[in-house]
Amino acid sequence: MTQLKLCGIRSKQDYDLVSQYSEVDYIGFIFAESKRQVKPEIVKQWINEDSPASHVGIFVNPSIEEVLETIDFAPIDIIQLHGNESTSFLHELKSKTNIEIWKALPHTPETIGKMDNYVDTVDGFVIDTKVQGQWGGTGIRFDWDAIPTYVRYSQRMNIKCLIAGGINPSNVEECLSYKPIGIDLSSGIETNENKDREKMNGLIERMNQYEHSIS
Numbered sequence: 001m002t003q004l005k006l007c008g009i010r011s012k013q014d015y016d017l018v019s020q021y022s023e024v025d026y027i028g029f030i031f032a033e034s035k036r037q038v039k040p041e042i043v044k045q046w047i048n049e050d051s052p053a054s055h056v057g058i059f060v061n062p063s064i065e066e067v068l069e070t071i072d073f074a075p076i077d078i079i080q081l082h083g084n085e086s087t088s089f090l091h092e093l094k095s096k097t098n099i100e101i102w103k104a105l106p107h108t109p110e111t112i113g114k115m116d117n118y119v120d121t122v123d124g125f126v127i128d129t130k131v132q133g134q135w136g137g138t139g140i141r142f143d144w145d146a147i148p149t150y151v152r153y154s155q156r157m158n159i160k161c162l163i164a165g166g167i168n169p170s171n172v173e174e175c176l177s178y179k180p181i182g183i184d185l186s187s188g189i190e191t192n193e194n195k196d197r198e199k200m201n202g203l204i205e206r207m208n209q210y211e212h213s214i215s
């Protein structure tokens with residue numbers, strides 16, 4: 001099954017809702033400045049460390065100290081970087097944390113070249129929509145005809161690659177038809193800034209329907 005990451009958990013209620021679905025592989029928390037920003041000491045109280053899902057901490061151009069302090073508080077399995085972090089920063093971060101690091105990159109004609117720069121340093125990629133002045137969580141999709149190029153790249157390089165940006169229950173089957181390795185959603189499962197049970201049910205139902213239709 002396609003890997004599933006749900007991001008931008010803002011409350012214990014959000015966390016408990018998304019944790020109910022066995023299909024969820026990754027649960028993400030935004031530690032960067034955002035309407036979805038959460039504090040590590042609060043996230044620690046929400047996380048169930050026995051959860052089969054991995055917990056992902058999202059940062060934008062953080063300092064090494066900021067990441068270290070955050071993961072000291074919150075039991076984070078994966079660091080996802082959404083800014084302009086350099087490869088030397090990533091090397092240093094890896095040596096100091098020794099946990100999985102994913103680099104988020106906006107989809108542009110130059111993205112594959114950028115992946116080449118990072119591929120030896122990171123454990124995975126998230127390809128998201130480029131929106132001027134925003135780092136992520138925009139609810140806007142990019143041209144999904146590009147997805148197979150990212151899939152071929154990640155298979156060739158043997159590295160994880162999730163597709164993000166504007167995926168929701170209504171378009172998830174279309175997205176899956178491009179055969180991404182994993183997908184990452186935030187806005188598409190929200191109503192009034194909370195994760196929404198009906199949208200979650202719709203998402204999982206349609207993902208399962210798609211999987212059955214191709215099996």
Ligand SMILES: O=C(O)c1ccccc1NCC(=O)[C@H](O)[C@H](O)COP(=O)(O)O
Pocket residue numbers: 006007008028030032033034035036058059060082128135136137138139140164165166167184185186187188
């Ligand atoms: O979601 C945010 O507010 C955010 C802010 C700053 C950096 C990254 C952010 N989100 C990262 C994610 O992994 C989102 O899931 C991804 O961008 C997809 O979001 P959406 O288009 O809303 O589904």
